[in-house]
Amino acid sequence: MFILNANEPEELAVYLKQQQWLQDDETIVALSKPGEGNMNCVLRVETETRSFIVKQSRDYVEKYPQVAAPAERAITEGAFYNKIAASKNVQDAMPVLLGTDVVNNLLALEDLGKTNDYAVLYGLNQKIKEEELQELVIYLNGLHADFQKTVVDDELANTAMRTLNYEHVFEYPFKEENAFDLDVVQEGLQALAVPYKQNRELKDKVERLGSLYLSKGKYLLHGDFYPGSWLKTNSGIKIIDPEFCFYGMREFDLGVFIAHLYLTQQDPNTVAYIKEHYTAFNDLNFTILNGFIGTEIMRRLIGLAQLPLKTDLETKGALLIFAQNLIIE
Ligand SMILES: Nc1ncnc2c1ncn2[C@@H]1O[C@H](COP(=O)(O)OP(=O)(O)OP(=O)(O)O)[C@@H](O)[C@H]1O
Ligand SMILES: [Mg+2]
Incomplete structure (x- = not known):
């Protein structure tokens, strides 16, 4: 080897x-x-x-x-x-x-060149430009439209990676005893997280969303469509790292995408832009889309896969309430 x-x-x-x-x-x-x-x-x-x-x-x-x-x-x-x-x-x-x-x-x-990814957005002092948003939406439009299946099969099932991600997104953050002290990330975060970890209704909804994530679908997804997978190059945004790809529901890629717009405190117009320019937007299931948005926001705040977010505790509290409402609605 x-x-x-x-x-x-x-x-x-x-x-x-x-x-x-x-x-x-x-x-x-x-x-x-x-x-x-x-x-x-x-x-x-x-x-x-x-x-x-x-x-x-x-x-x-x-x-x-x-x-x-x-x-x-x-x-x-x-x-x-x-x-x-x-x-x-x-x-x-x-x-x-x-x-x-x-x-x-x-x-x-x-090699796409010596460039940075969009993790800088977590510093909260950069706003994504409309041209950039446009490139990201065009990418998802192409990916989701060009590889559509009529019959669901096992191609790119990526089961082991999805199982791993499932634990990190839908399970671990909502466990009361998960051995991860959120106060190490930010003092007070552990206490802020407790009500969510104890909310049965929320946890049931998240579990259902998790089952949807684990089920097969017709659309080829990137599977990890967040700023860390977007590179800023001389010829525009390039997308990398599709190791979590699978055929599933489009709502998952979009949910992750939109969640990070909220996490990085982008202008509300950015979400409106996606609604308008993602071609199949009106065909989506909005309960599921909102559920994935909410779950991604929550797991990034109270799960293990933390981001270099410069958000204060109060704003995190507000984001958690917002995210919970998206899931429970
Ligand atoms: N094709 C490329 N051209 C230029 N830089 C690249 C390319 N692929 C990866 N990189 C750089 O290397 C970094 C790590 O690559 P990549 O995200 O594929 O690794 P990873 O181990 O899967 O990361 P993660 O743990 O975030 O999933 C990227 O953030 C980017 O900065
Ligand atoms: Mg990766």
Whole structure:
């Protein structure tokens, strides 16, 4: 088994040549981390003339090796990239897949350049521009429309990743005894979370939303459509990291998307923009959409997958009430 390691460029060069992802006369001049990530080992390979990205998934979470994770997730991600290559609009908004190694759970991807993702939005002092919103909505329109299935099947079921995500989104945040002290994130947050963890009606609704998340659907979803998956490049926004992709309900991608607009305190016009420009908006089930929005807001505030949010406790309290109302309505 080949193990990707930032400190072993020579071993990597041998491996890349075996894969024919590097020419015999090419040498690696730099090997670096292209950005922040938790789940996988992601590196930028630079030669004298070009650069590309390699991404390996292991059977654990890269940043927390004691946490198990589905080892083949990079292969699922590769399968998603292969699939969407058939739609020019969708592919143009994502990196090109250069190769997949199913033996070592490794991908090679086009390098989109040394850029930042939109996690800066969590600093709360940046507003998303209408052109940016437009690009994001166009992406979802294309993805959800171009790969629609008439008969639901097992393609890209991504069951293990969904099970993992299910726990983090729909279960863990709502458990009273989950061994995660929210006061470590922010003093007072633990107490703020208690009423939600004790609200039976809320927990039942969230559980039902979780079952919907776990069921199969007709639409190809990105599965993790939030600012950390959006890169700001010279040629507009590019979408990366579809490792949580699956065929499911469109409401899930949109719910996550809209939740992060609320979390980053964007202008209400941004949500109105989505309603107007997401082509199939009126075909959606609004109870489910609101439920996914609310659940994503809550789990980002009181779950384990915290964001670098600069929100004060009072605002978090207001967001939690807002989110609960979206779910319970
Ligand atoms: N094709 C690319 N071109 C340029 N930079 C990239 C590319 N792919 C990834 N990166 C950079 O590397 C970072 C980590 O990549 P990615 O999000 O795919 O990893 P991950 O381990 O799945 O992350 P996470 O734990 O957030 O899911 C990205 O945030 C981005 O900054
Ligand atoms: Mg990821």
